[in-house]
Amino acid sequence: MNHQNNCTNRHEAIAAYVLGLLEQKDAAELKKHLETCRNCQSLYQTLLNEEQEIRSTFQMVADKGEAVQESLIKKFEQQKPLEEEPKRIFLLKFRTILKSPLTKFAAAVIFISIIILHQLGGSMEGVAWAKVVENVERIESFIFQHQISLTNVADGIVIQESETTTYVSSVFGLRQDAYINDQVVGISYIPPAGTIVTQVMPVEKKYRKVSTSEEYMKQIHNQVDPKGMIREFMSFKYTELGRKIVDGVEAEGIEVNDPRFLNSVFESAVGRLWVDVVTELPVRTEIKGISRGGSIETKIVAYDFNWDVQLEPGIFEPNVPDDYTLLEK
């Protein structure tokens, strides 16, 4: 380390150069200097050799870290009921773009979404599918996100688009939150028993209580029940889609192409179900339906499933602030 004193102030520049942090102009000047100064050239070569070793060592660290990372991911995926601390809800920002007044649509979305819960199961045979049925059957509570868009087929213009978060508990009921620009604009509470669905619209500070028939409520709950979903899905013929990475996990998929899909709400419908090959639980569903004589295309994506999360009962209790007014319908 016997570099000339008058070059000491260049050492930082040499280190910066080796790290790739030196400005182009300064780098050009340093290169010129290196051509004439043996000591600086020597330090540069030493740092350069070291740099290769450091980088290759950190690469080894990264590779080892990646192995730990993968085992950690598997741990999170497999460790469900036995977790020391139950997984909690983690909802950060949700972006919703809705191009028409939301409140009407939010109400529609809620019921469309309930129908969608139909296809969370799978029409299954082979390696993983039978296990998926069992896995979904044992789930008592879960959360997932929804994206629904309606497009005018003629001009490709998106008529309506929404994102929602749905909470499902076999004990406490169902709740669905619709979002627009990070703001909750509609919340629907469907109780585990009874026939009253409460809908709260925070933007308008309004709420309504929708009375449905017992039969309809039963139908909703049957559809939400994973067993019901699977039975429904299994009644359709499907094609295997093979494996691919879906939302960061390796998943296996099937496709159903049948107009009777989703209670025949569409004139033609294609549904895809992707299941995580490790947890053997659904990771994403995608549906494309055509309606109104081929003029409207509806796309529905359900994703970000959090299976077996702990959901507090309070989530499902209608929360209507005092200053909200009741809508007649």
Added chain:
Amino acid sequence: LGEAGQRNKRRLDPEAGETLTPQALVRKYASAVLGLCIAHTKNFHDSEDIMQEVFIQAISKLDTLKDAGRVRAWLLQIARRKCIDYHRKRSLAGQISEDKPAPISEDDKQIERLHEAISKLPDGYREPITLYYLNGRNCPSIAKALGISEEAVRSRLVRARLRLHEILSEDIS
């Protein structure tokens, strides 16, 4: 379906400040957390263990994180606390660095040698340098994670690198 899928994928990107899953969190930030653990521990195996503890704790407390844009800094803060606990436990148990498992392979030896050199760096240098090498050599990202300016990151990296050179040279001699 493809279009909806693509749009959805973008919305799921943690870096975009939107939804996070445990898997995405680990994939995105494991390197940074490991880098910080390496900066504060005495051997690589401990770093790996602490990294796991960090994610287990973070995921169980993810509902307390309000700002997705701060995920990285938040994780590194948890990692720092875990490293402090690690040192506290070690000193309580009277273990310094003698109990580390003996490196077996040449790769392990190489990693331990570098790790030891990094552990001799001054406090303010260890985190930037490990994050630099383990997290894509990206100064803006390090600045954001450490809450300092990019210029400060650059300056610390350069000084840390020269100091590391001195330590490695002493080690050889």
